[in-house]
Amino acid sequence: MRYHKIPDETVRRLPLYLRGLMVSAGQGVEHISSQALADAVGVNAWQIRKDFSYFGDFGTPGVGYNIATLAKGIQKILRLDLIRKAALVGVGDLGSALLAYPGFKLFGLEIAAAFDVDPKKIGKVINGVEIEDAAAIDTLRQREISLAIVAVPRAAAQSIVEQLVTAGIKGILNFAPCKVSTPKRVKVITLDIAMELARLPYYIPRAEQTSEG
Amino acid sequence: MRYHKIPDETVRRLPLYLRGLMVSAGQGVEHISSQALADAVGVNAWQIRKDFSYFGDFGTPGVGYNIATLAKGIQKILRLDLIRKAALVGVGDLGSALLAYPGFKLFGLEIAAAFDVDPKKIGKVINGVEIEDAAAIDTLRQREISLAIVAVPRAAAQSIVEQLVTAGIKGILNFAPCKVSTPKRVKVITLDIAMELARLPYYIPRAEQTSEG
DNA sequence: CCATGTGAAGGTATTCACAGCC
């Protein structure tokens, strides 16, 4: 089933598998079965096998998957072998935390540029990255950075996104709590932290509620 | 179609609608059509109408939805009228940013307690919340807090989650990049920031790649 | 014998088209 349209849900799970493989690799294991990976990441074994089957034959029947080979394969599918740098716009509390966040490294990603409008922040260096004036966003094209993380207030988000698109940015991770519009060719993933917390109470049965605020 | 099982995807979208309604309400509008809300939040109009239809008749044909009534209705469905307090565990870079994050207020939520294991942090006050020793997590039961946000390193996550479950926590928003296990009655939403960034390159067409790192 | 890979079945969510109501 090598040539097929890839379900979006499969793409969403690929980084999860990659994370699980990286963690297993760090424990010195060489092969892993779909069942073992399933236990590690919390997805059904047959779902994992189906997902991998979209991309080709990664596994060996009776043995499982070679962790290093599979990890490389997923990195290539996700294009993490080619794209490694991201720019950050908005170095407030959340932006600073993202600059210091060690988790991107696992995927080969790093924040290679940071921007803010606040003159007091411009010129400061956080985690080896110098904060630049947001007016310099258009230099991203020459610097061959095609990913951006937006961590600015809602009111500024759409305008910043438009600057990023002009600067040749092709993918945006948006933390601003609002919809942002881009040309179809530019992919946006919006991640609203408060929204995630807000749907949690729904799953708490009424009988079990312990907190009323 | 008042009594029906609610699709999980619908529940996921409810906070999005609520956010859109809150923003519209702040602009002095009283009614909104499914089309206008659709434009505001980036979901199809028929999807919105279908979602609301699971819960009853919120709208008036020819007029639209009363924003205040609909917002209250969604808050009630999500149980945001009853549950307003959350505890934070792990006051590192990300945890501190979450403590300062103003976005929870829109949903009536607040971080009402914070814990860390680092003696240097314990006793400090951030945004009006005093950081307590993680050993005090079990006091959450008496304080009637049933939601928790976990922002600790991967290695500590499972152990912290178990303490939280013992303390009577019923819903967890997990930022640690790993699967955490809980009894079925405790709902966990894991939000791995790096994973979200990592699937963005997939959507960048090869021809358009401008960055290779 | 064990684990993968995959058509087919089953289930869930989205989209459509239009009846009903203001």
Next chain:
DNA sequence: GGCTGTGAATACCTTCACATGG
């Protein structure tokens, strides 16, 4: 005329069962 609410149709994703290969 305009907008909601919803059965029906469609598309999508998950789960199953088992053939296939080491």
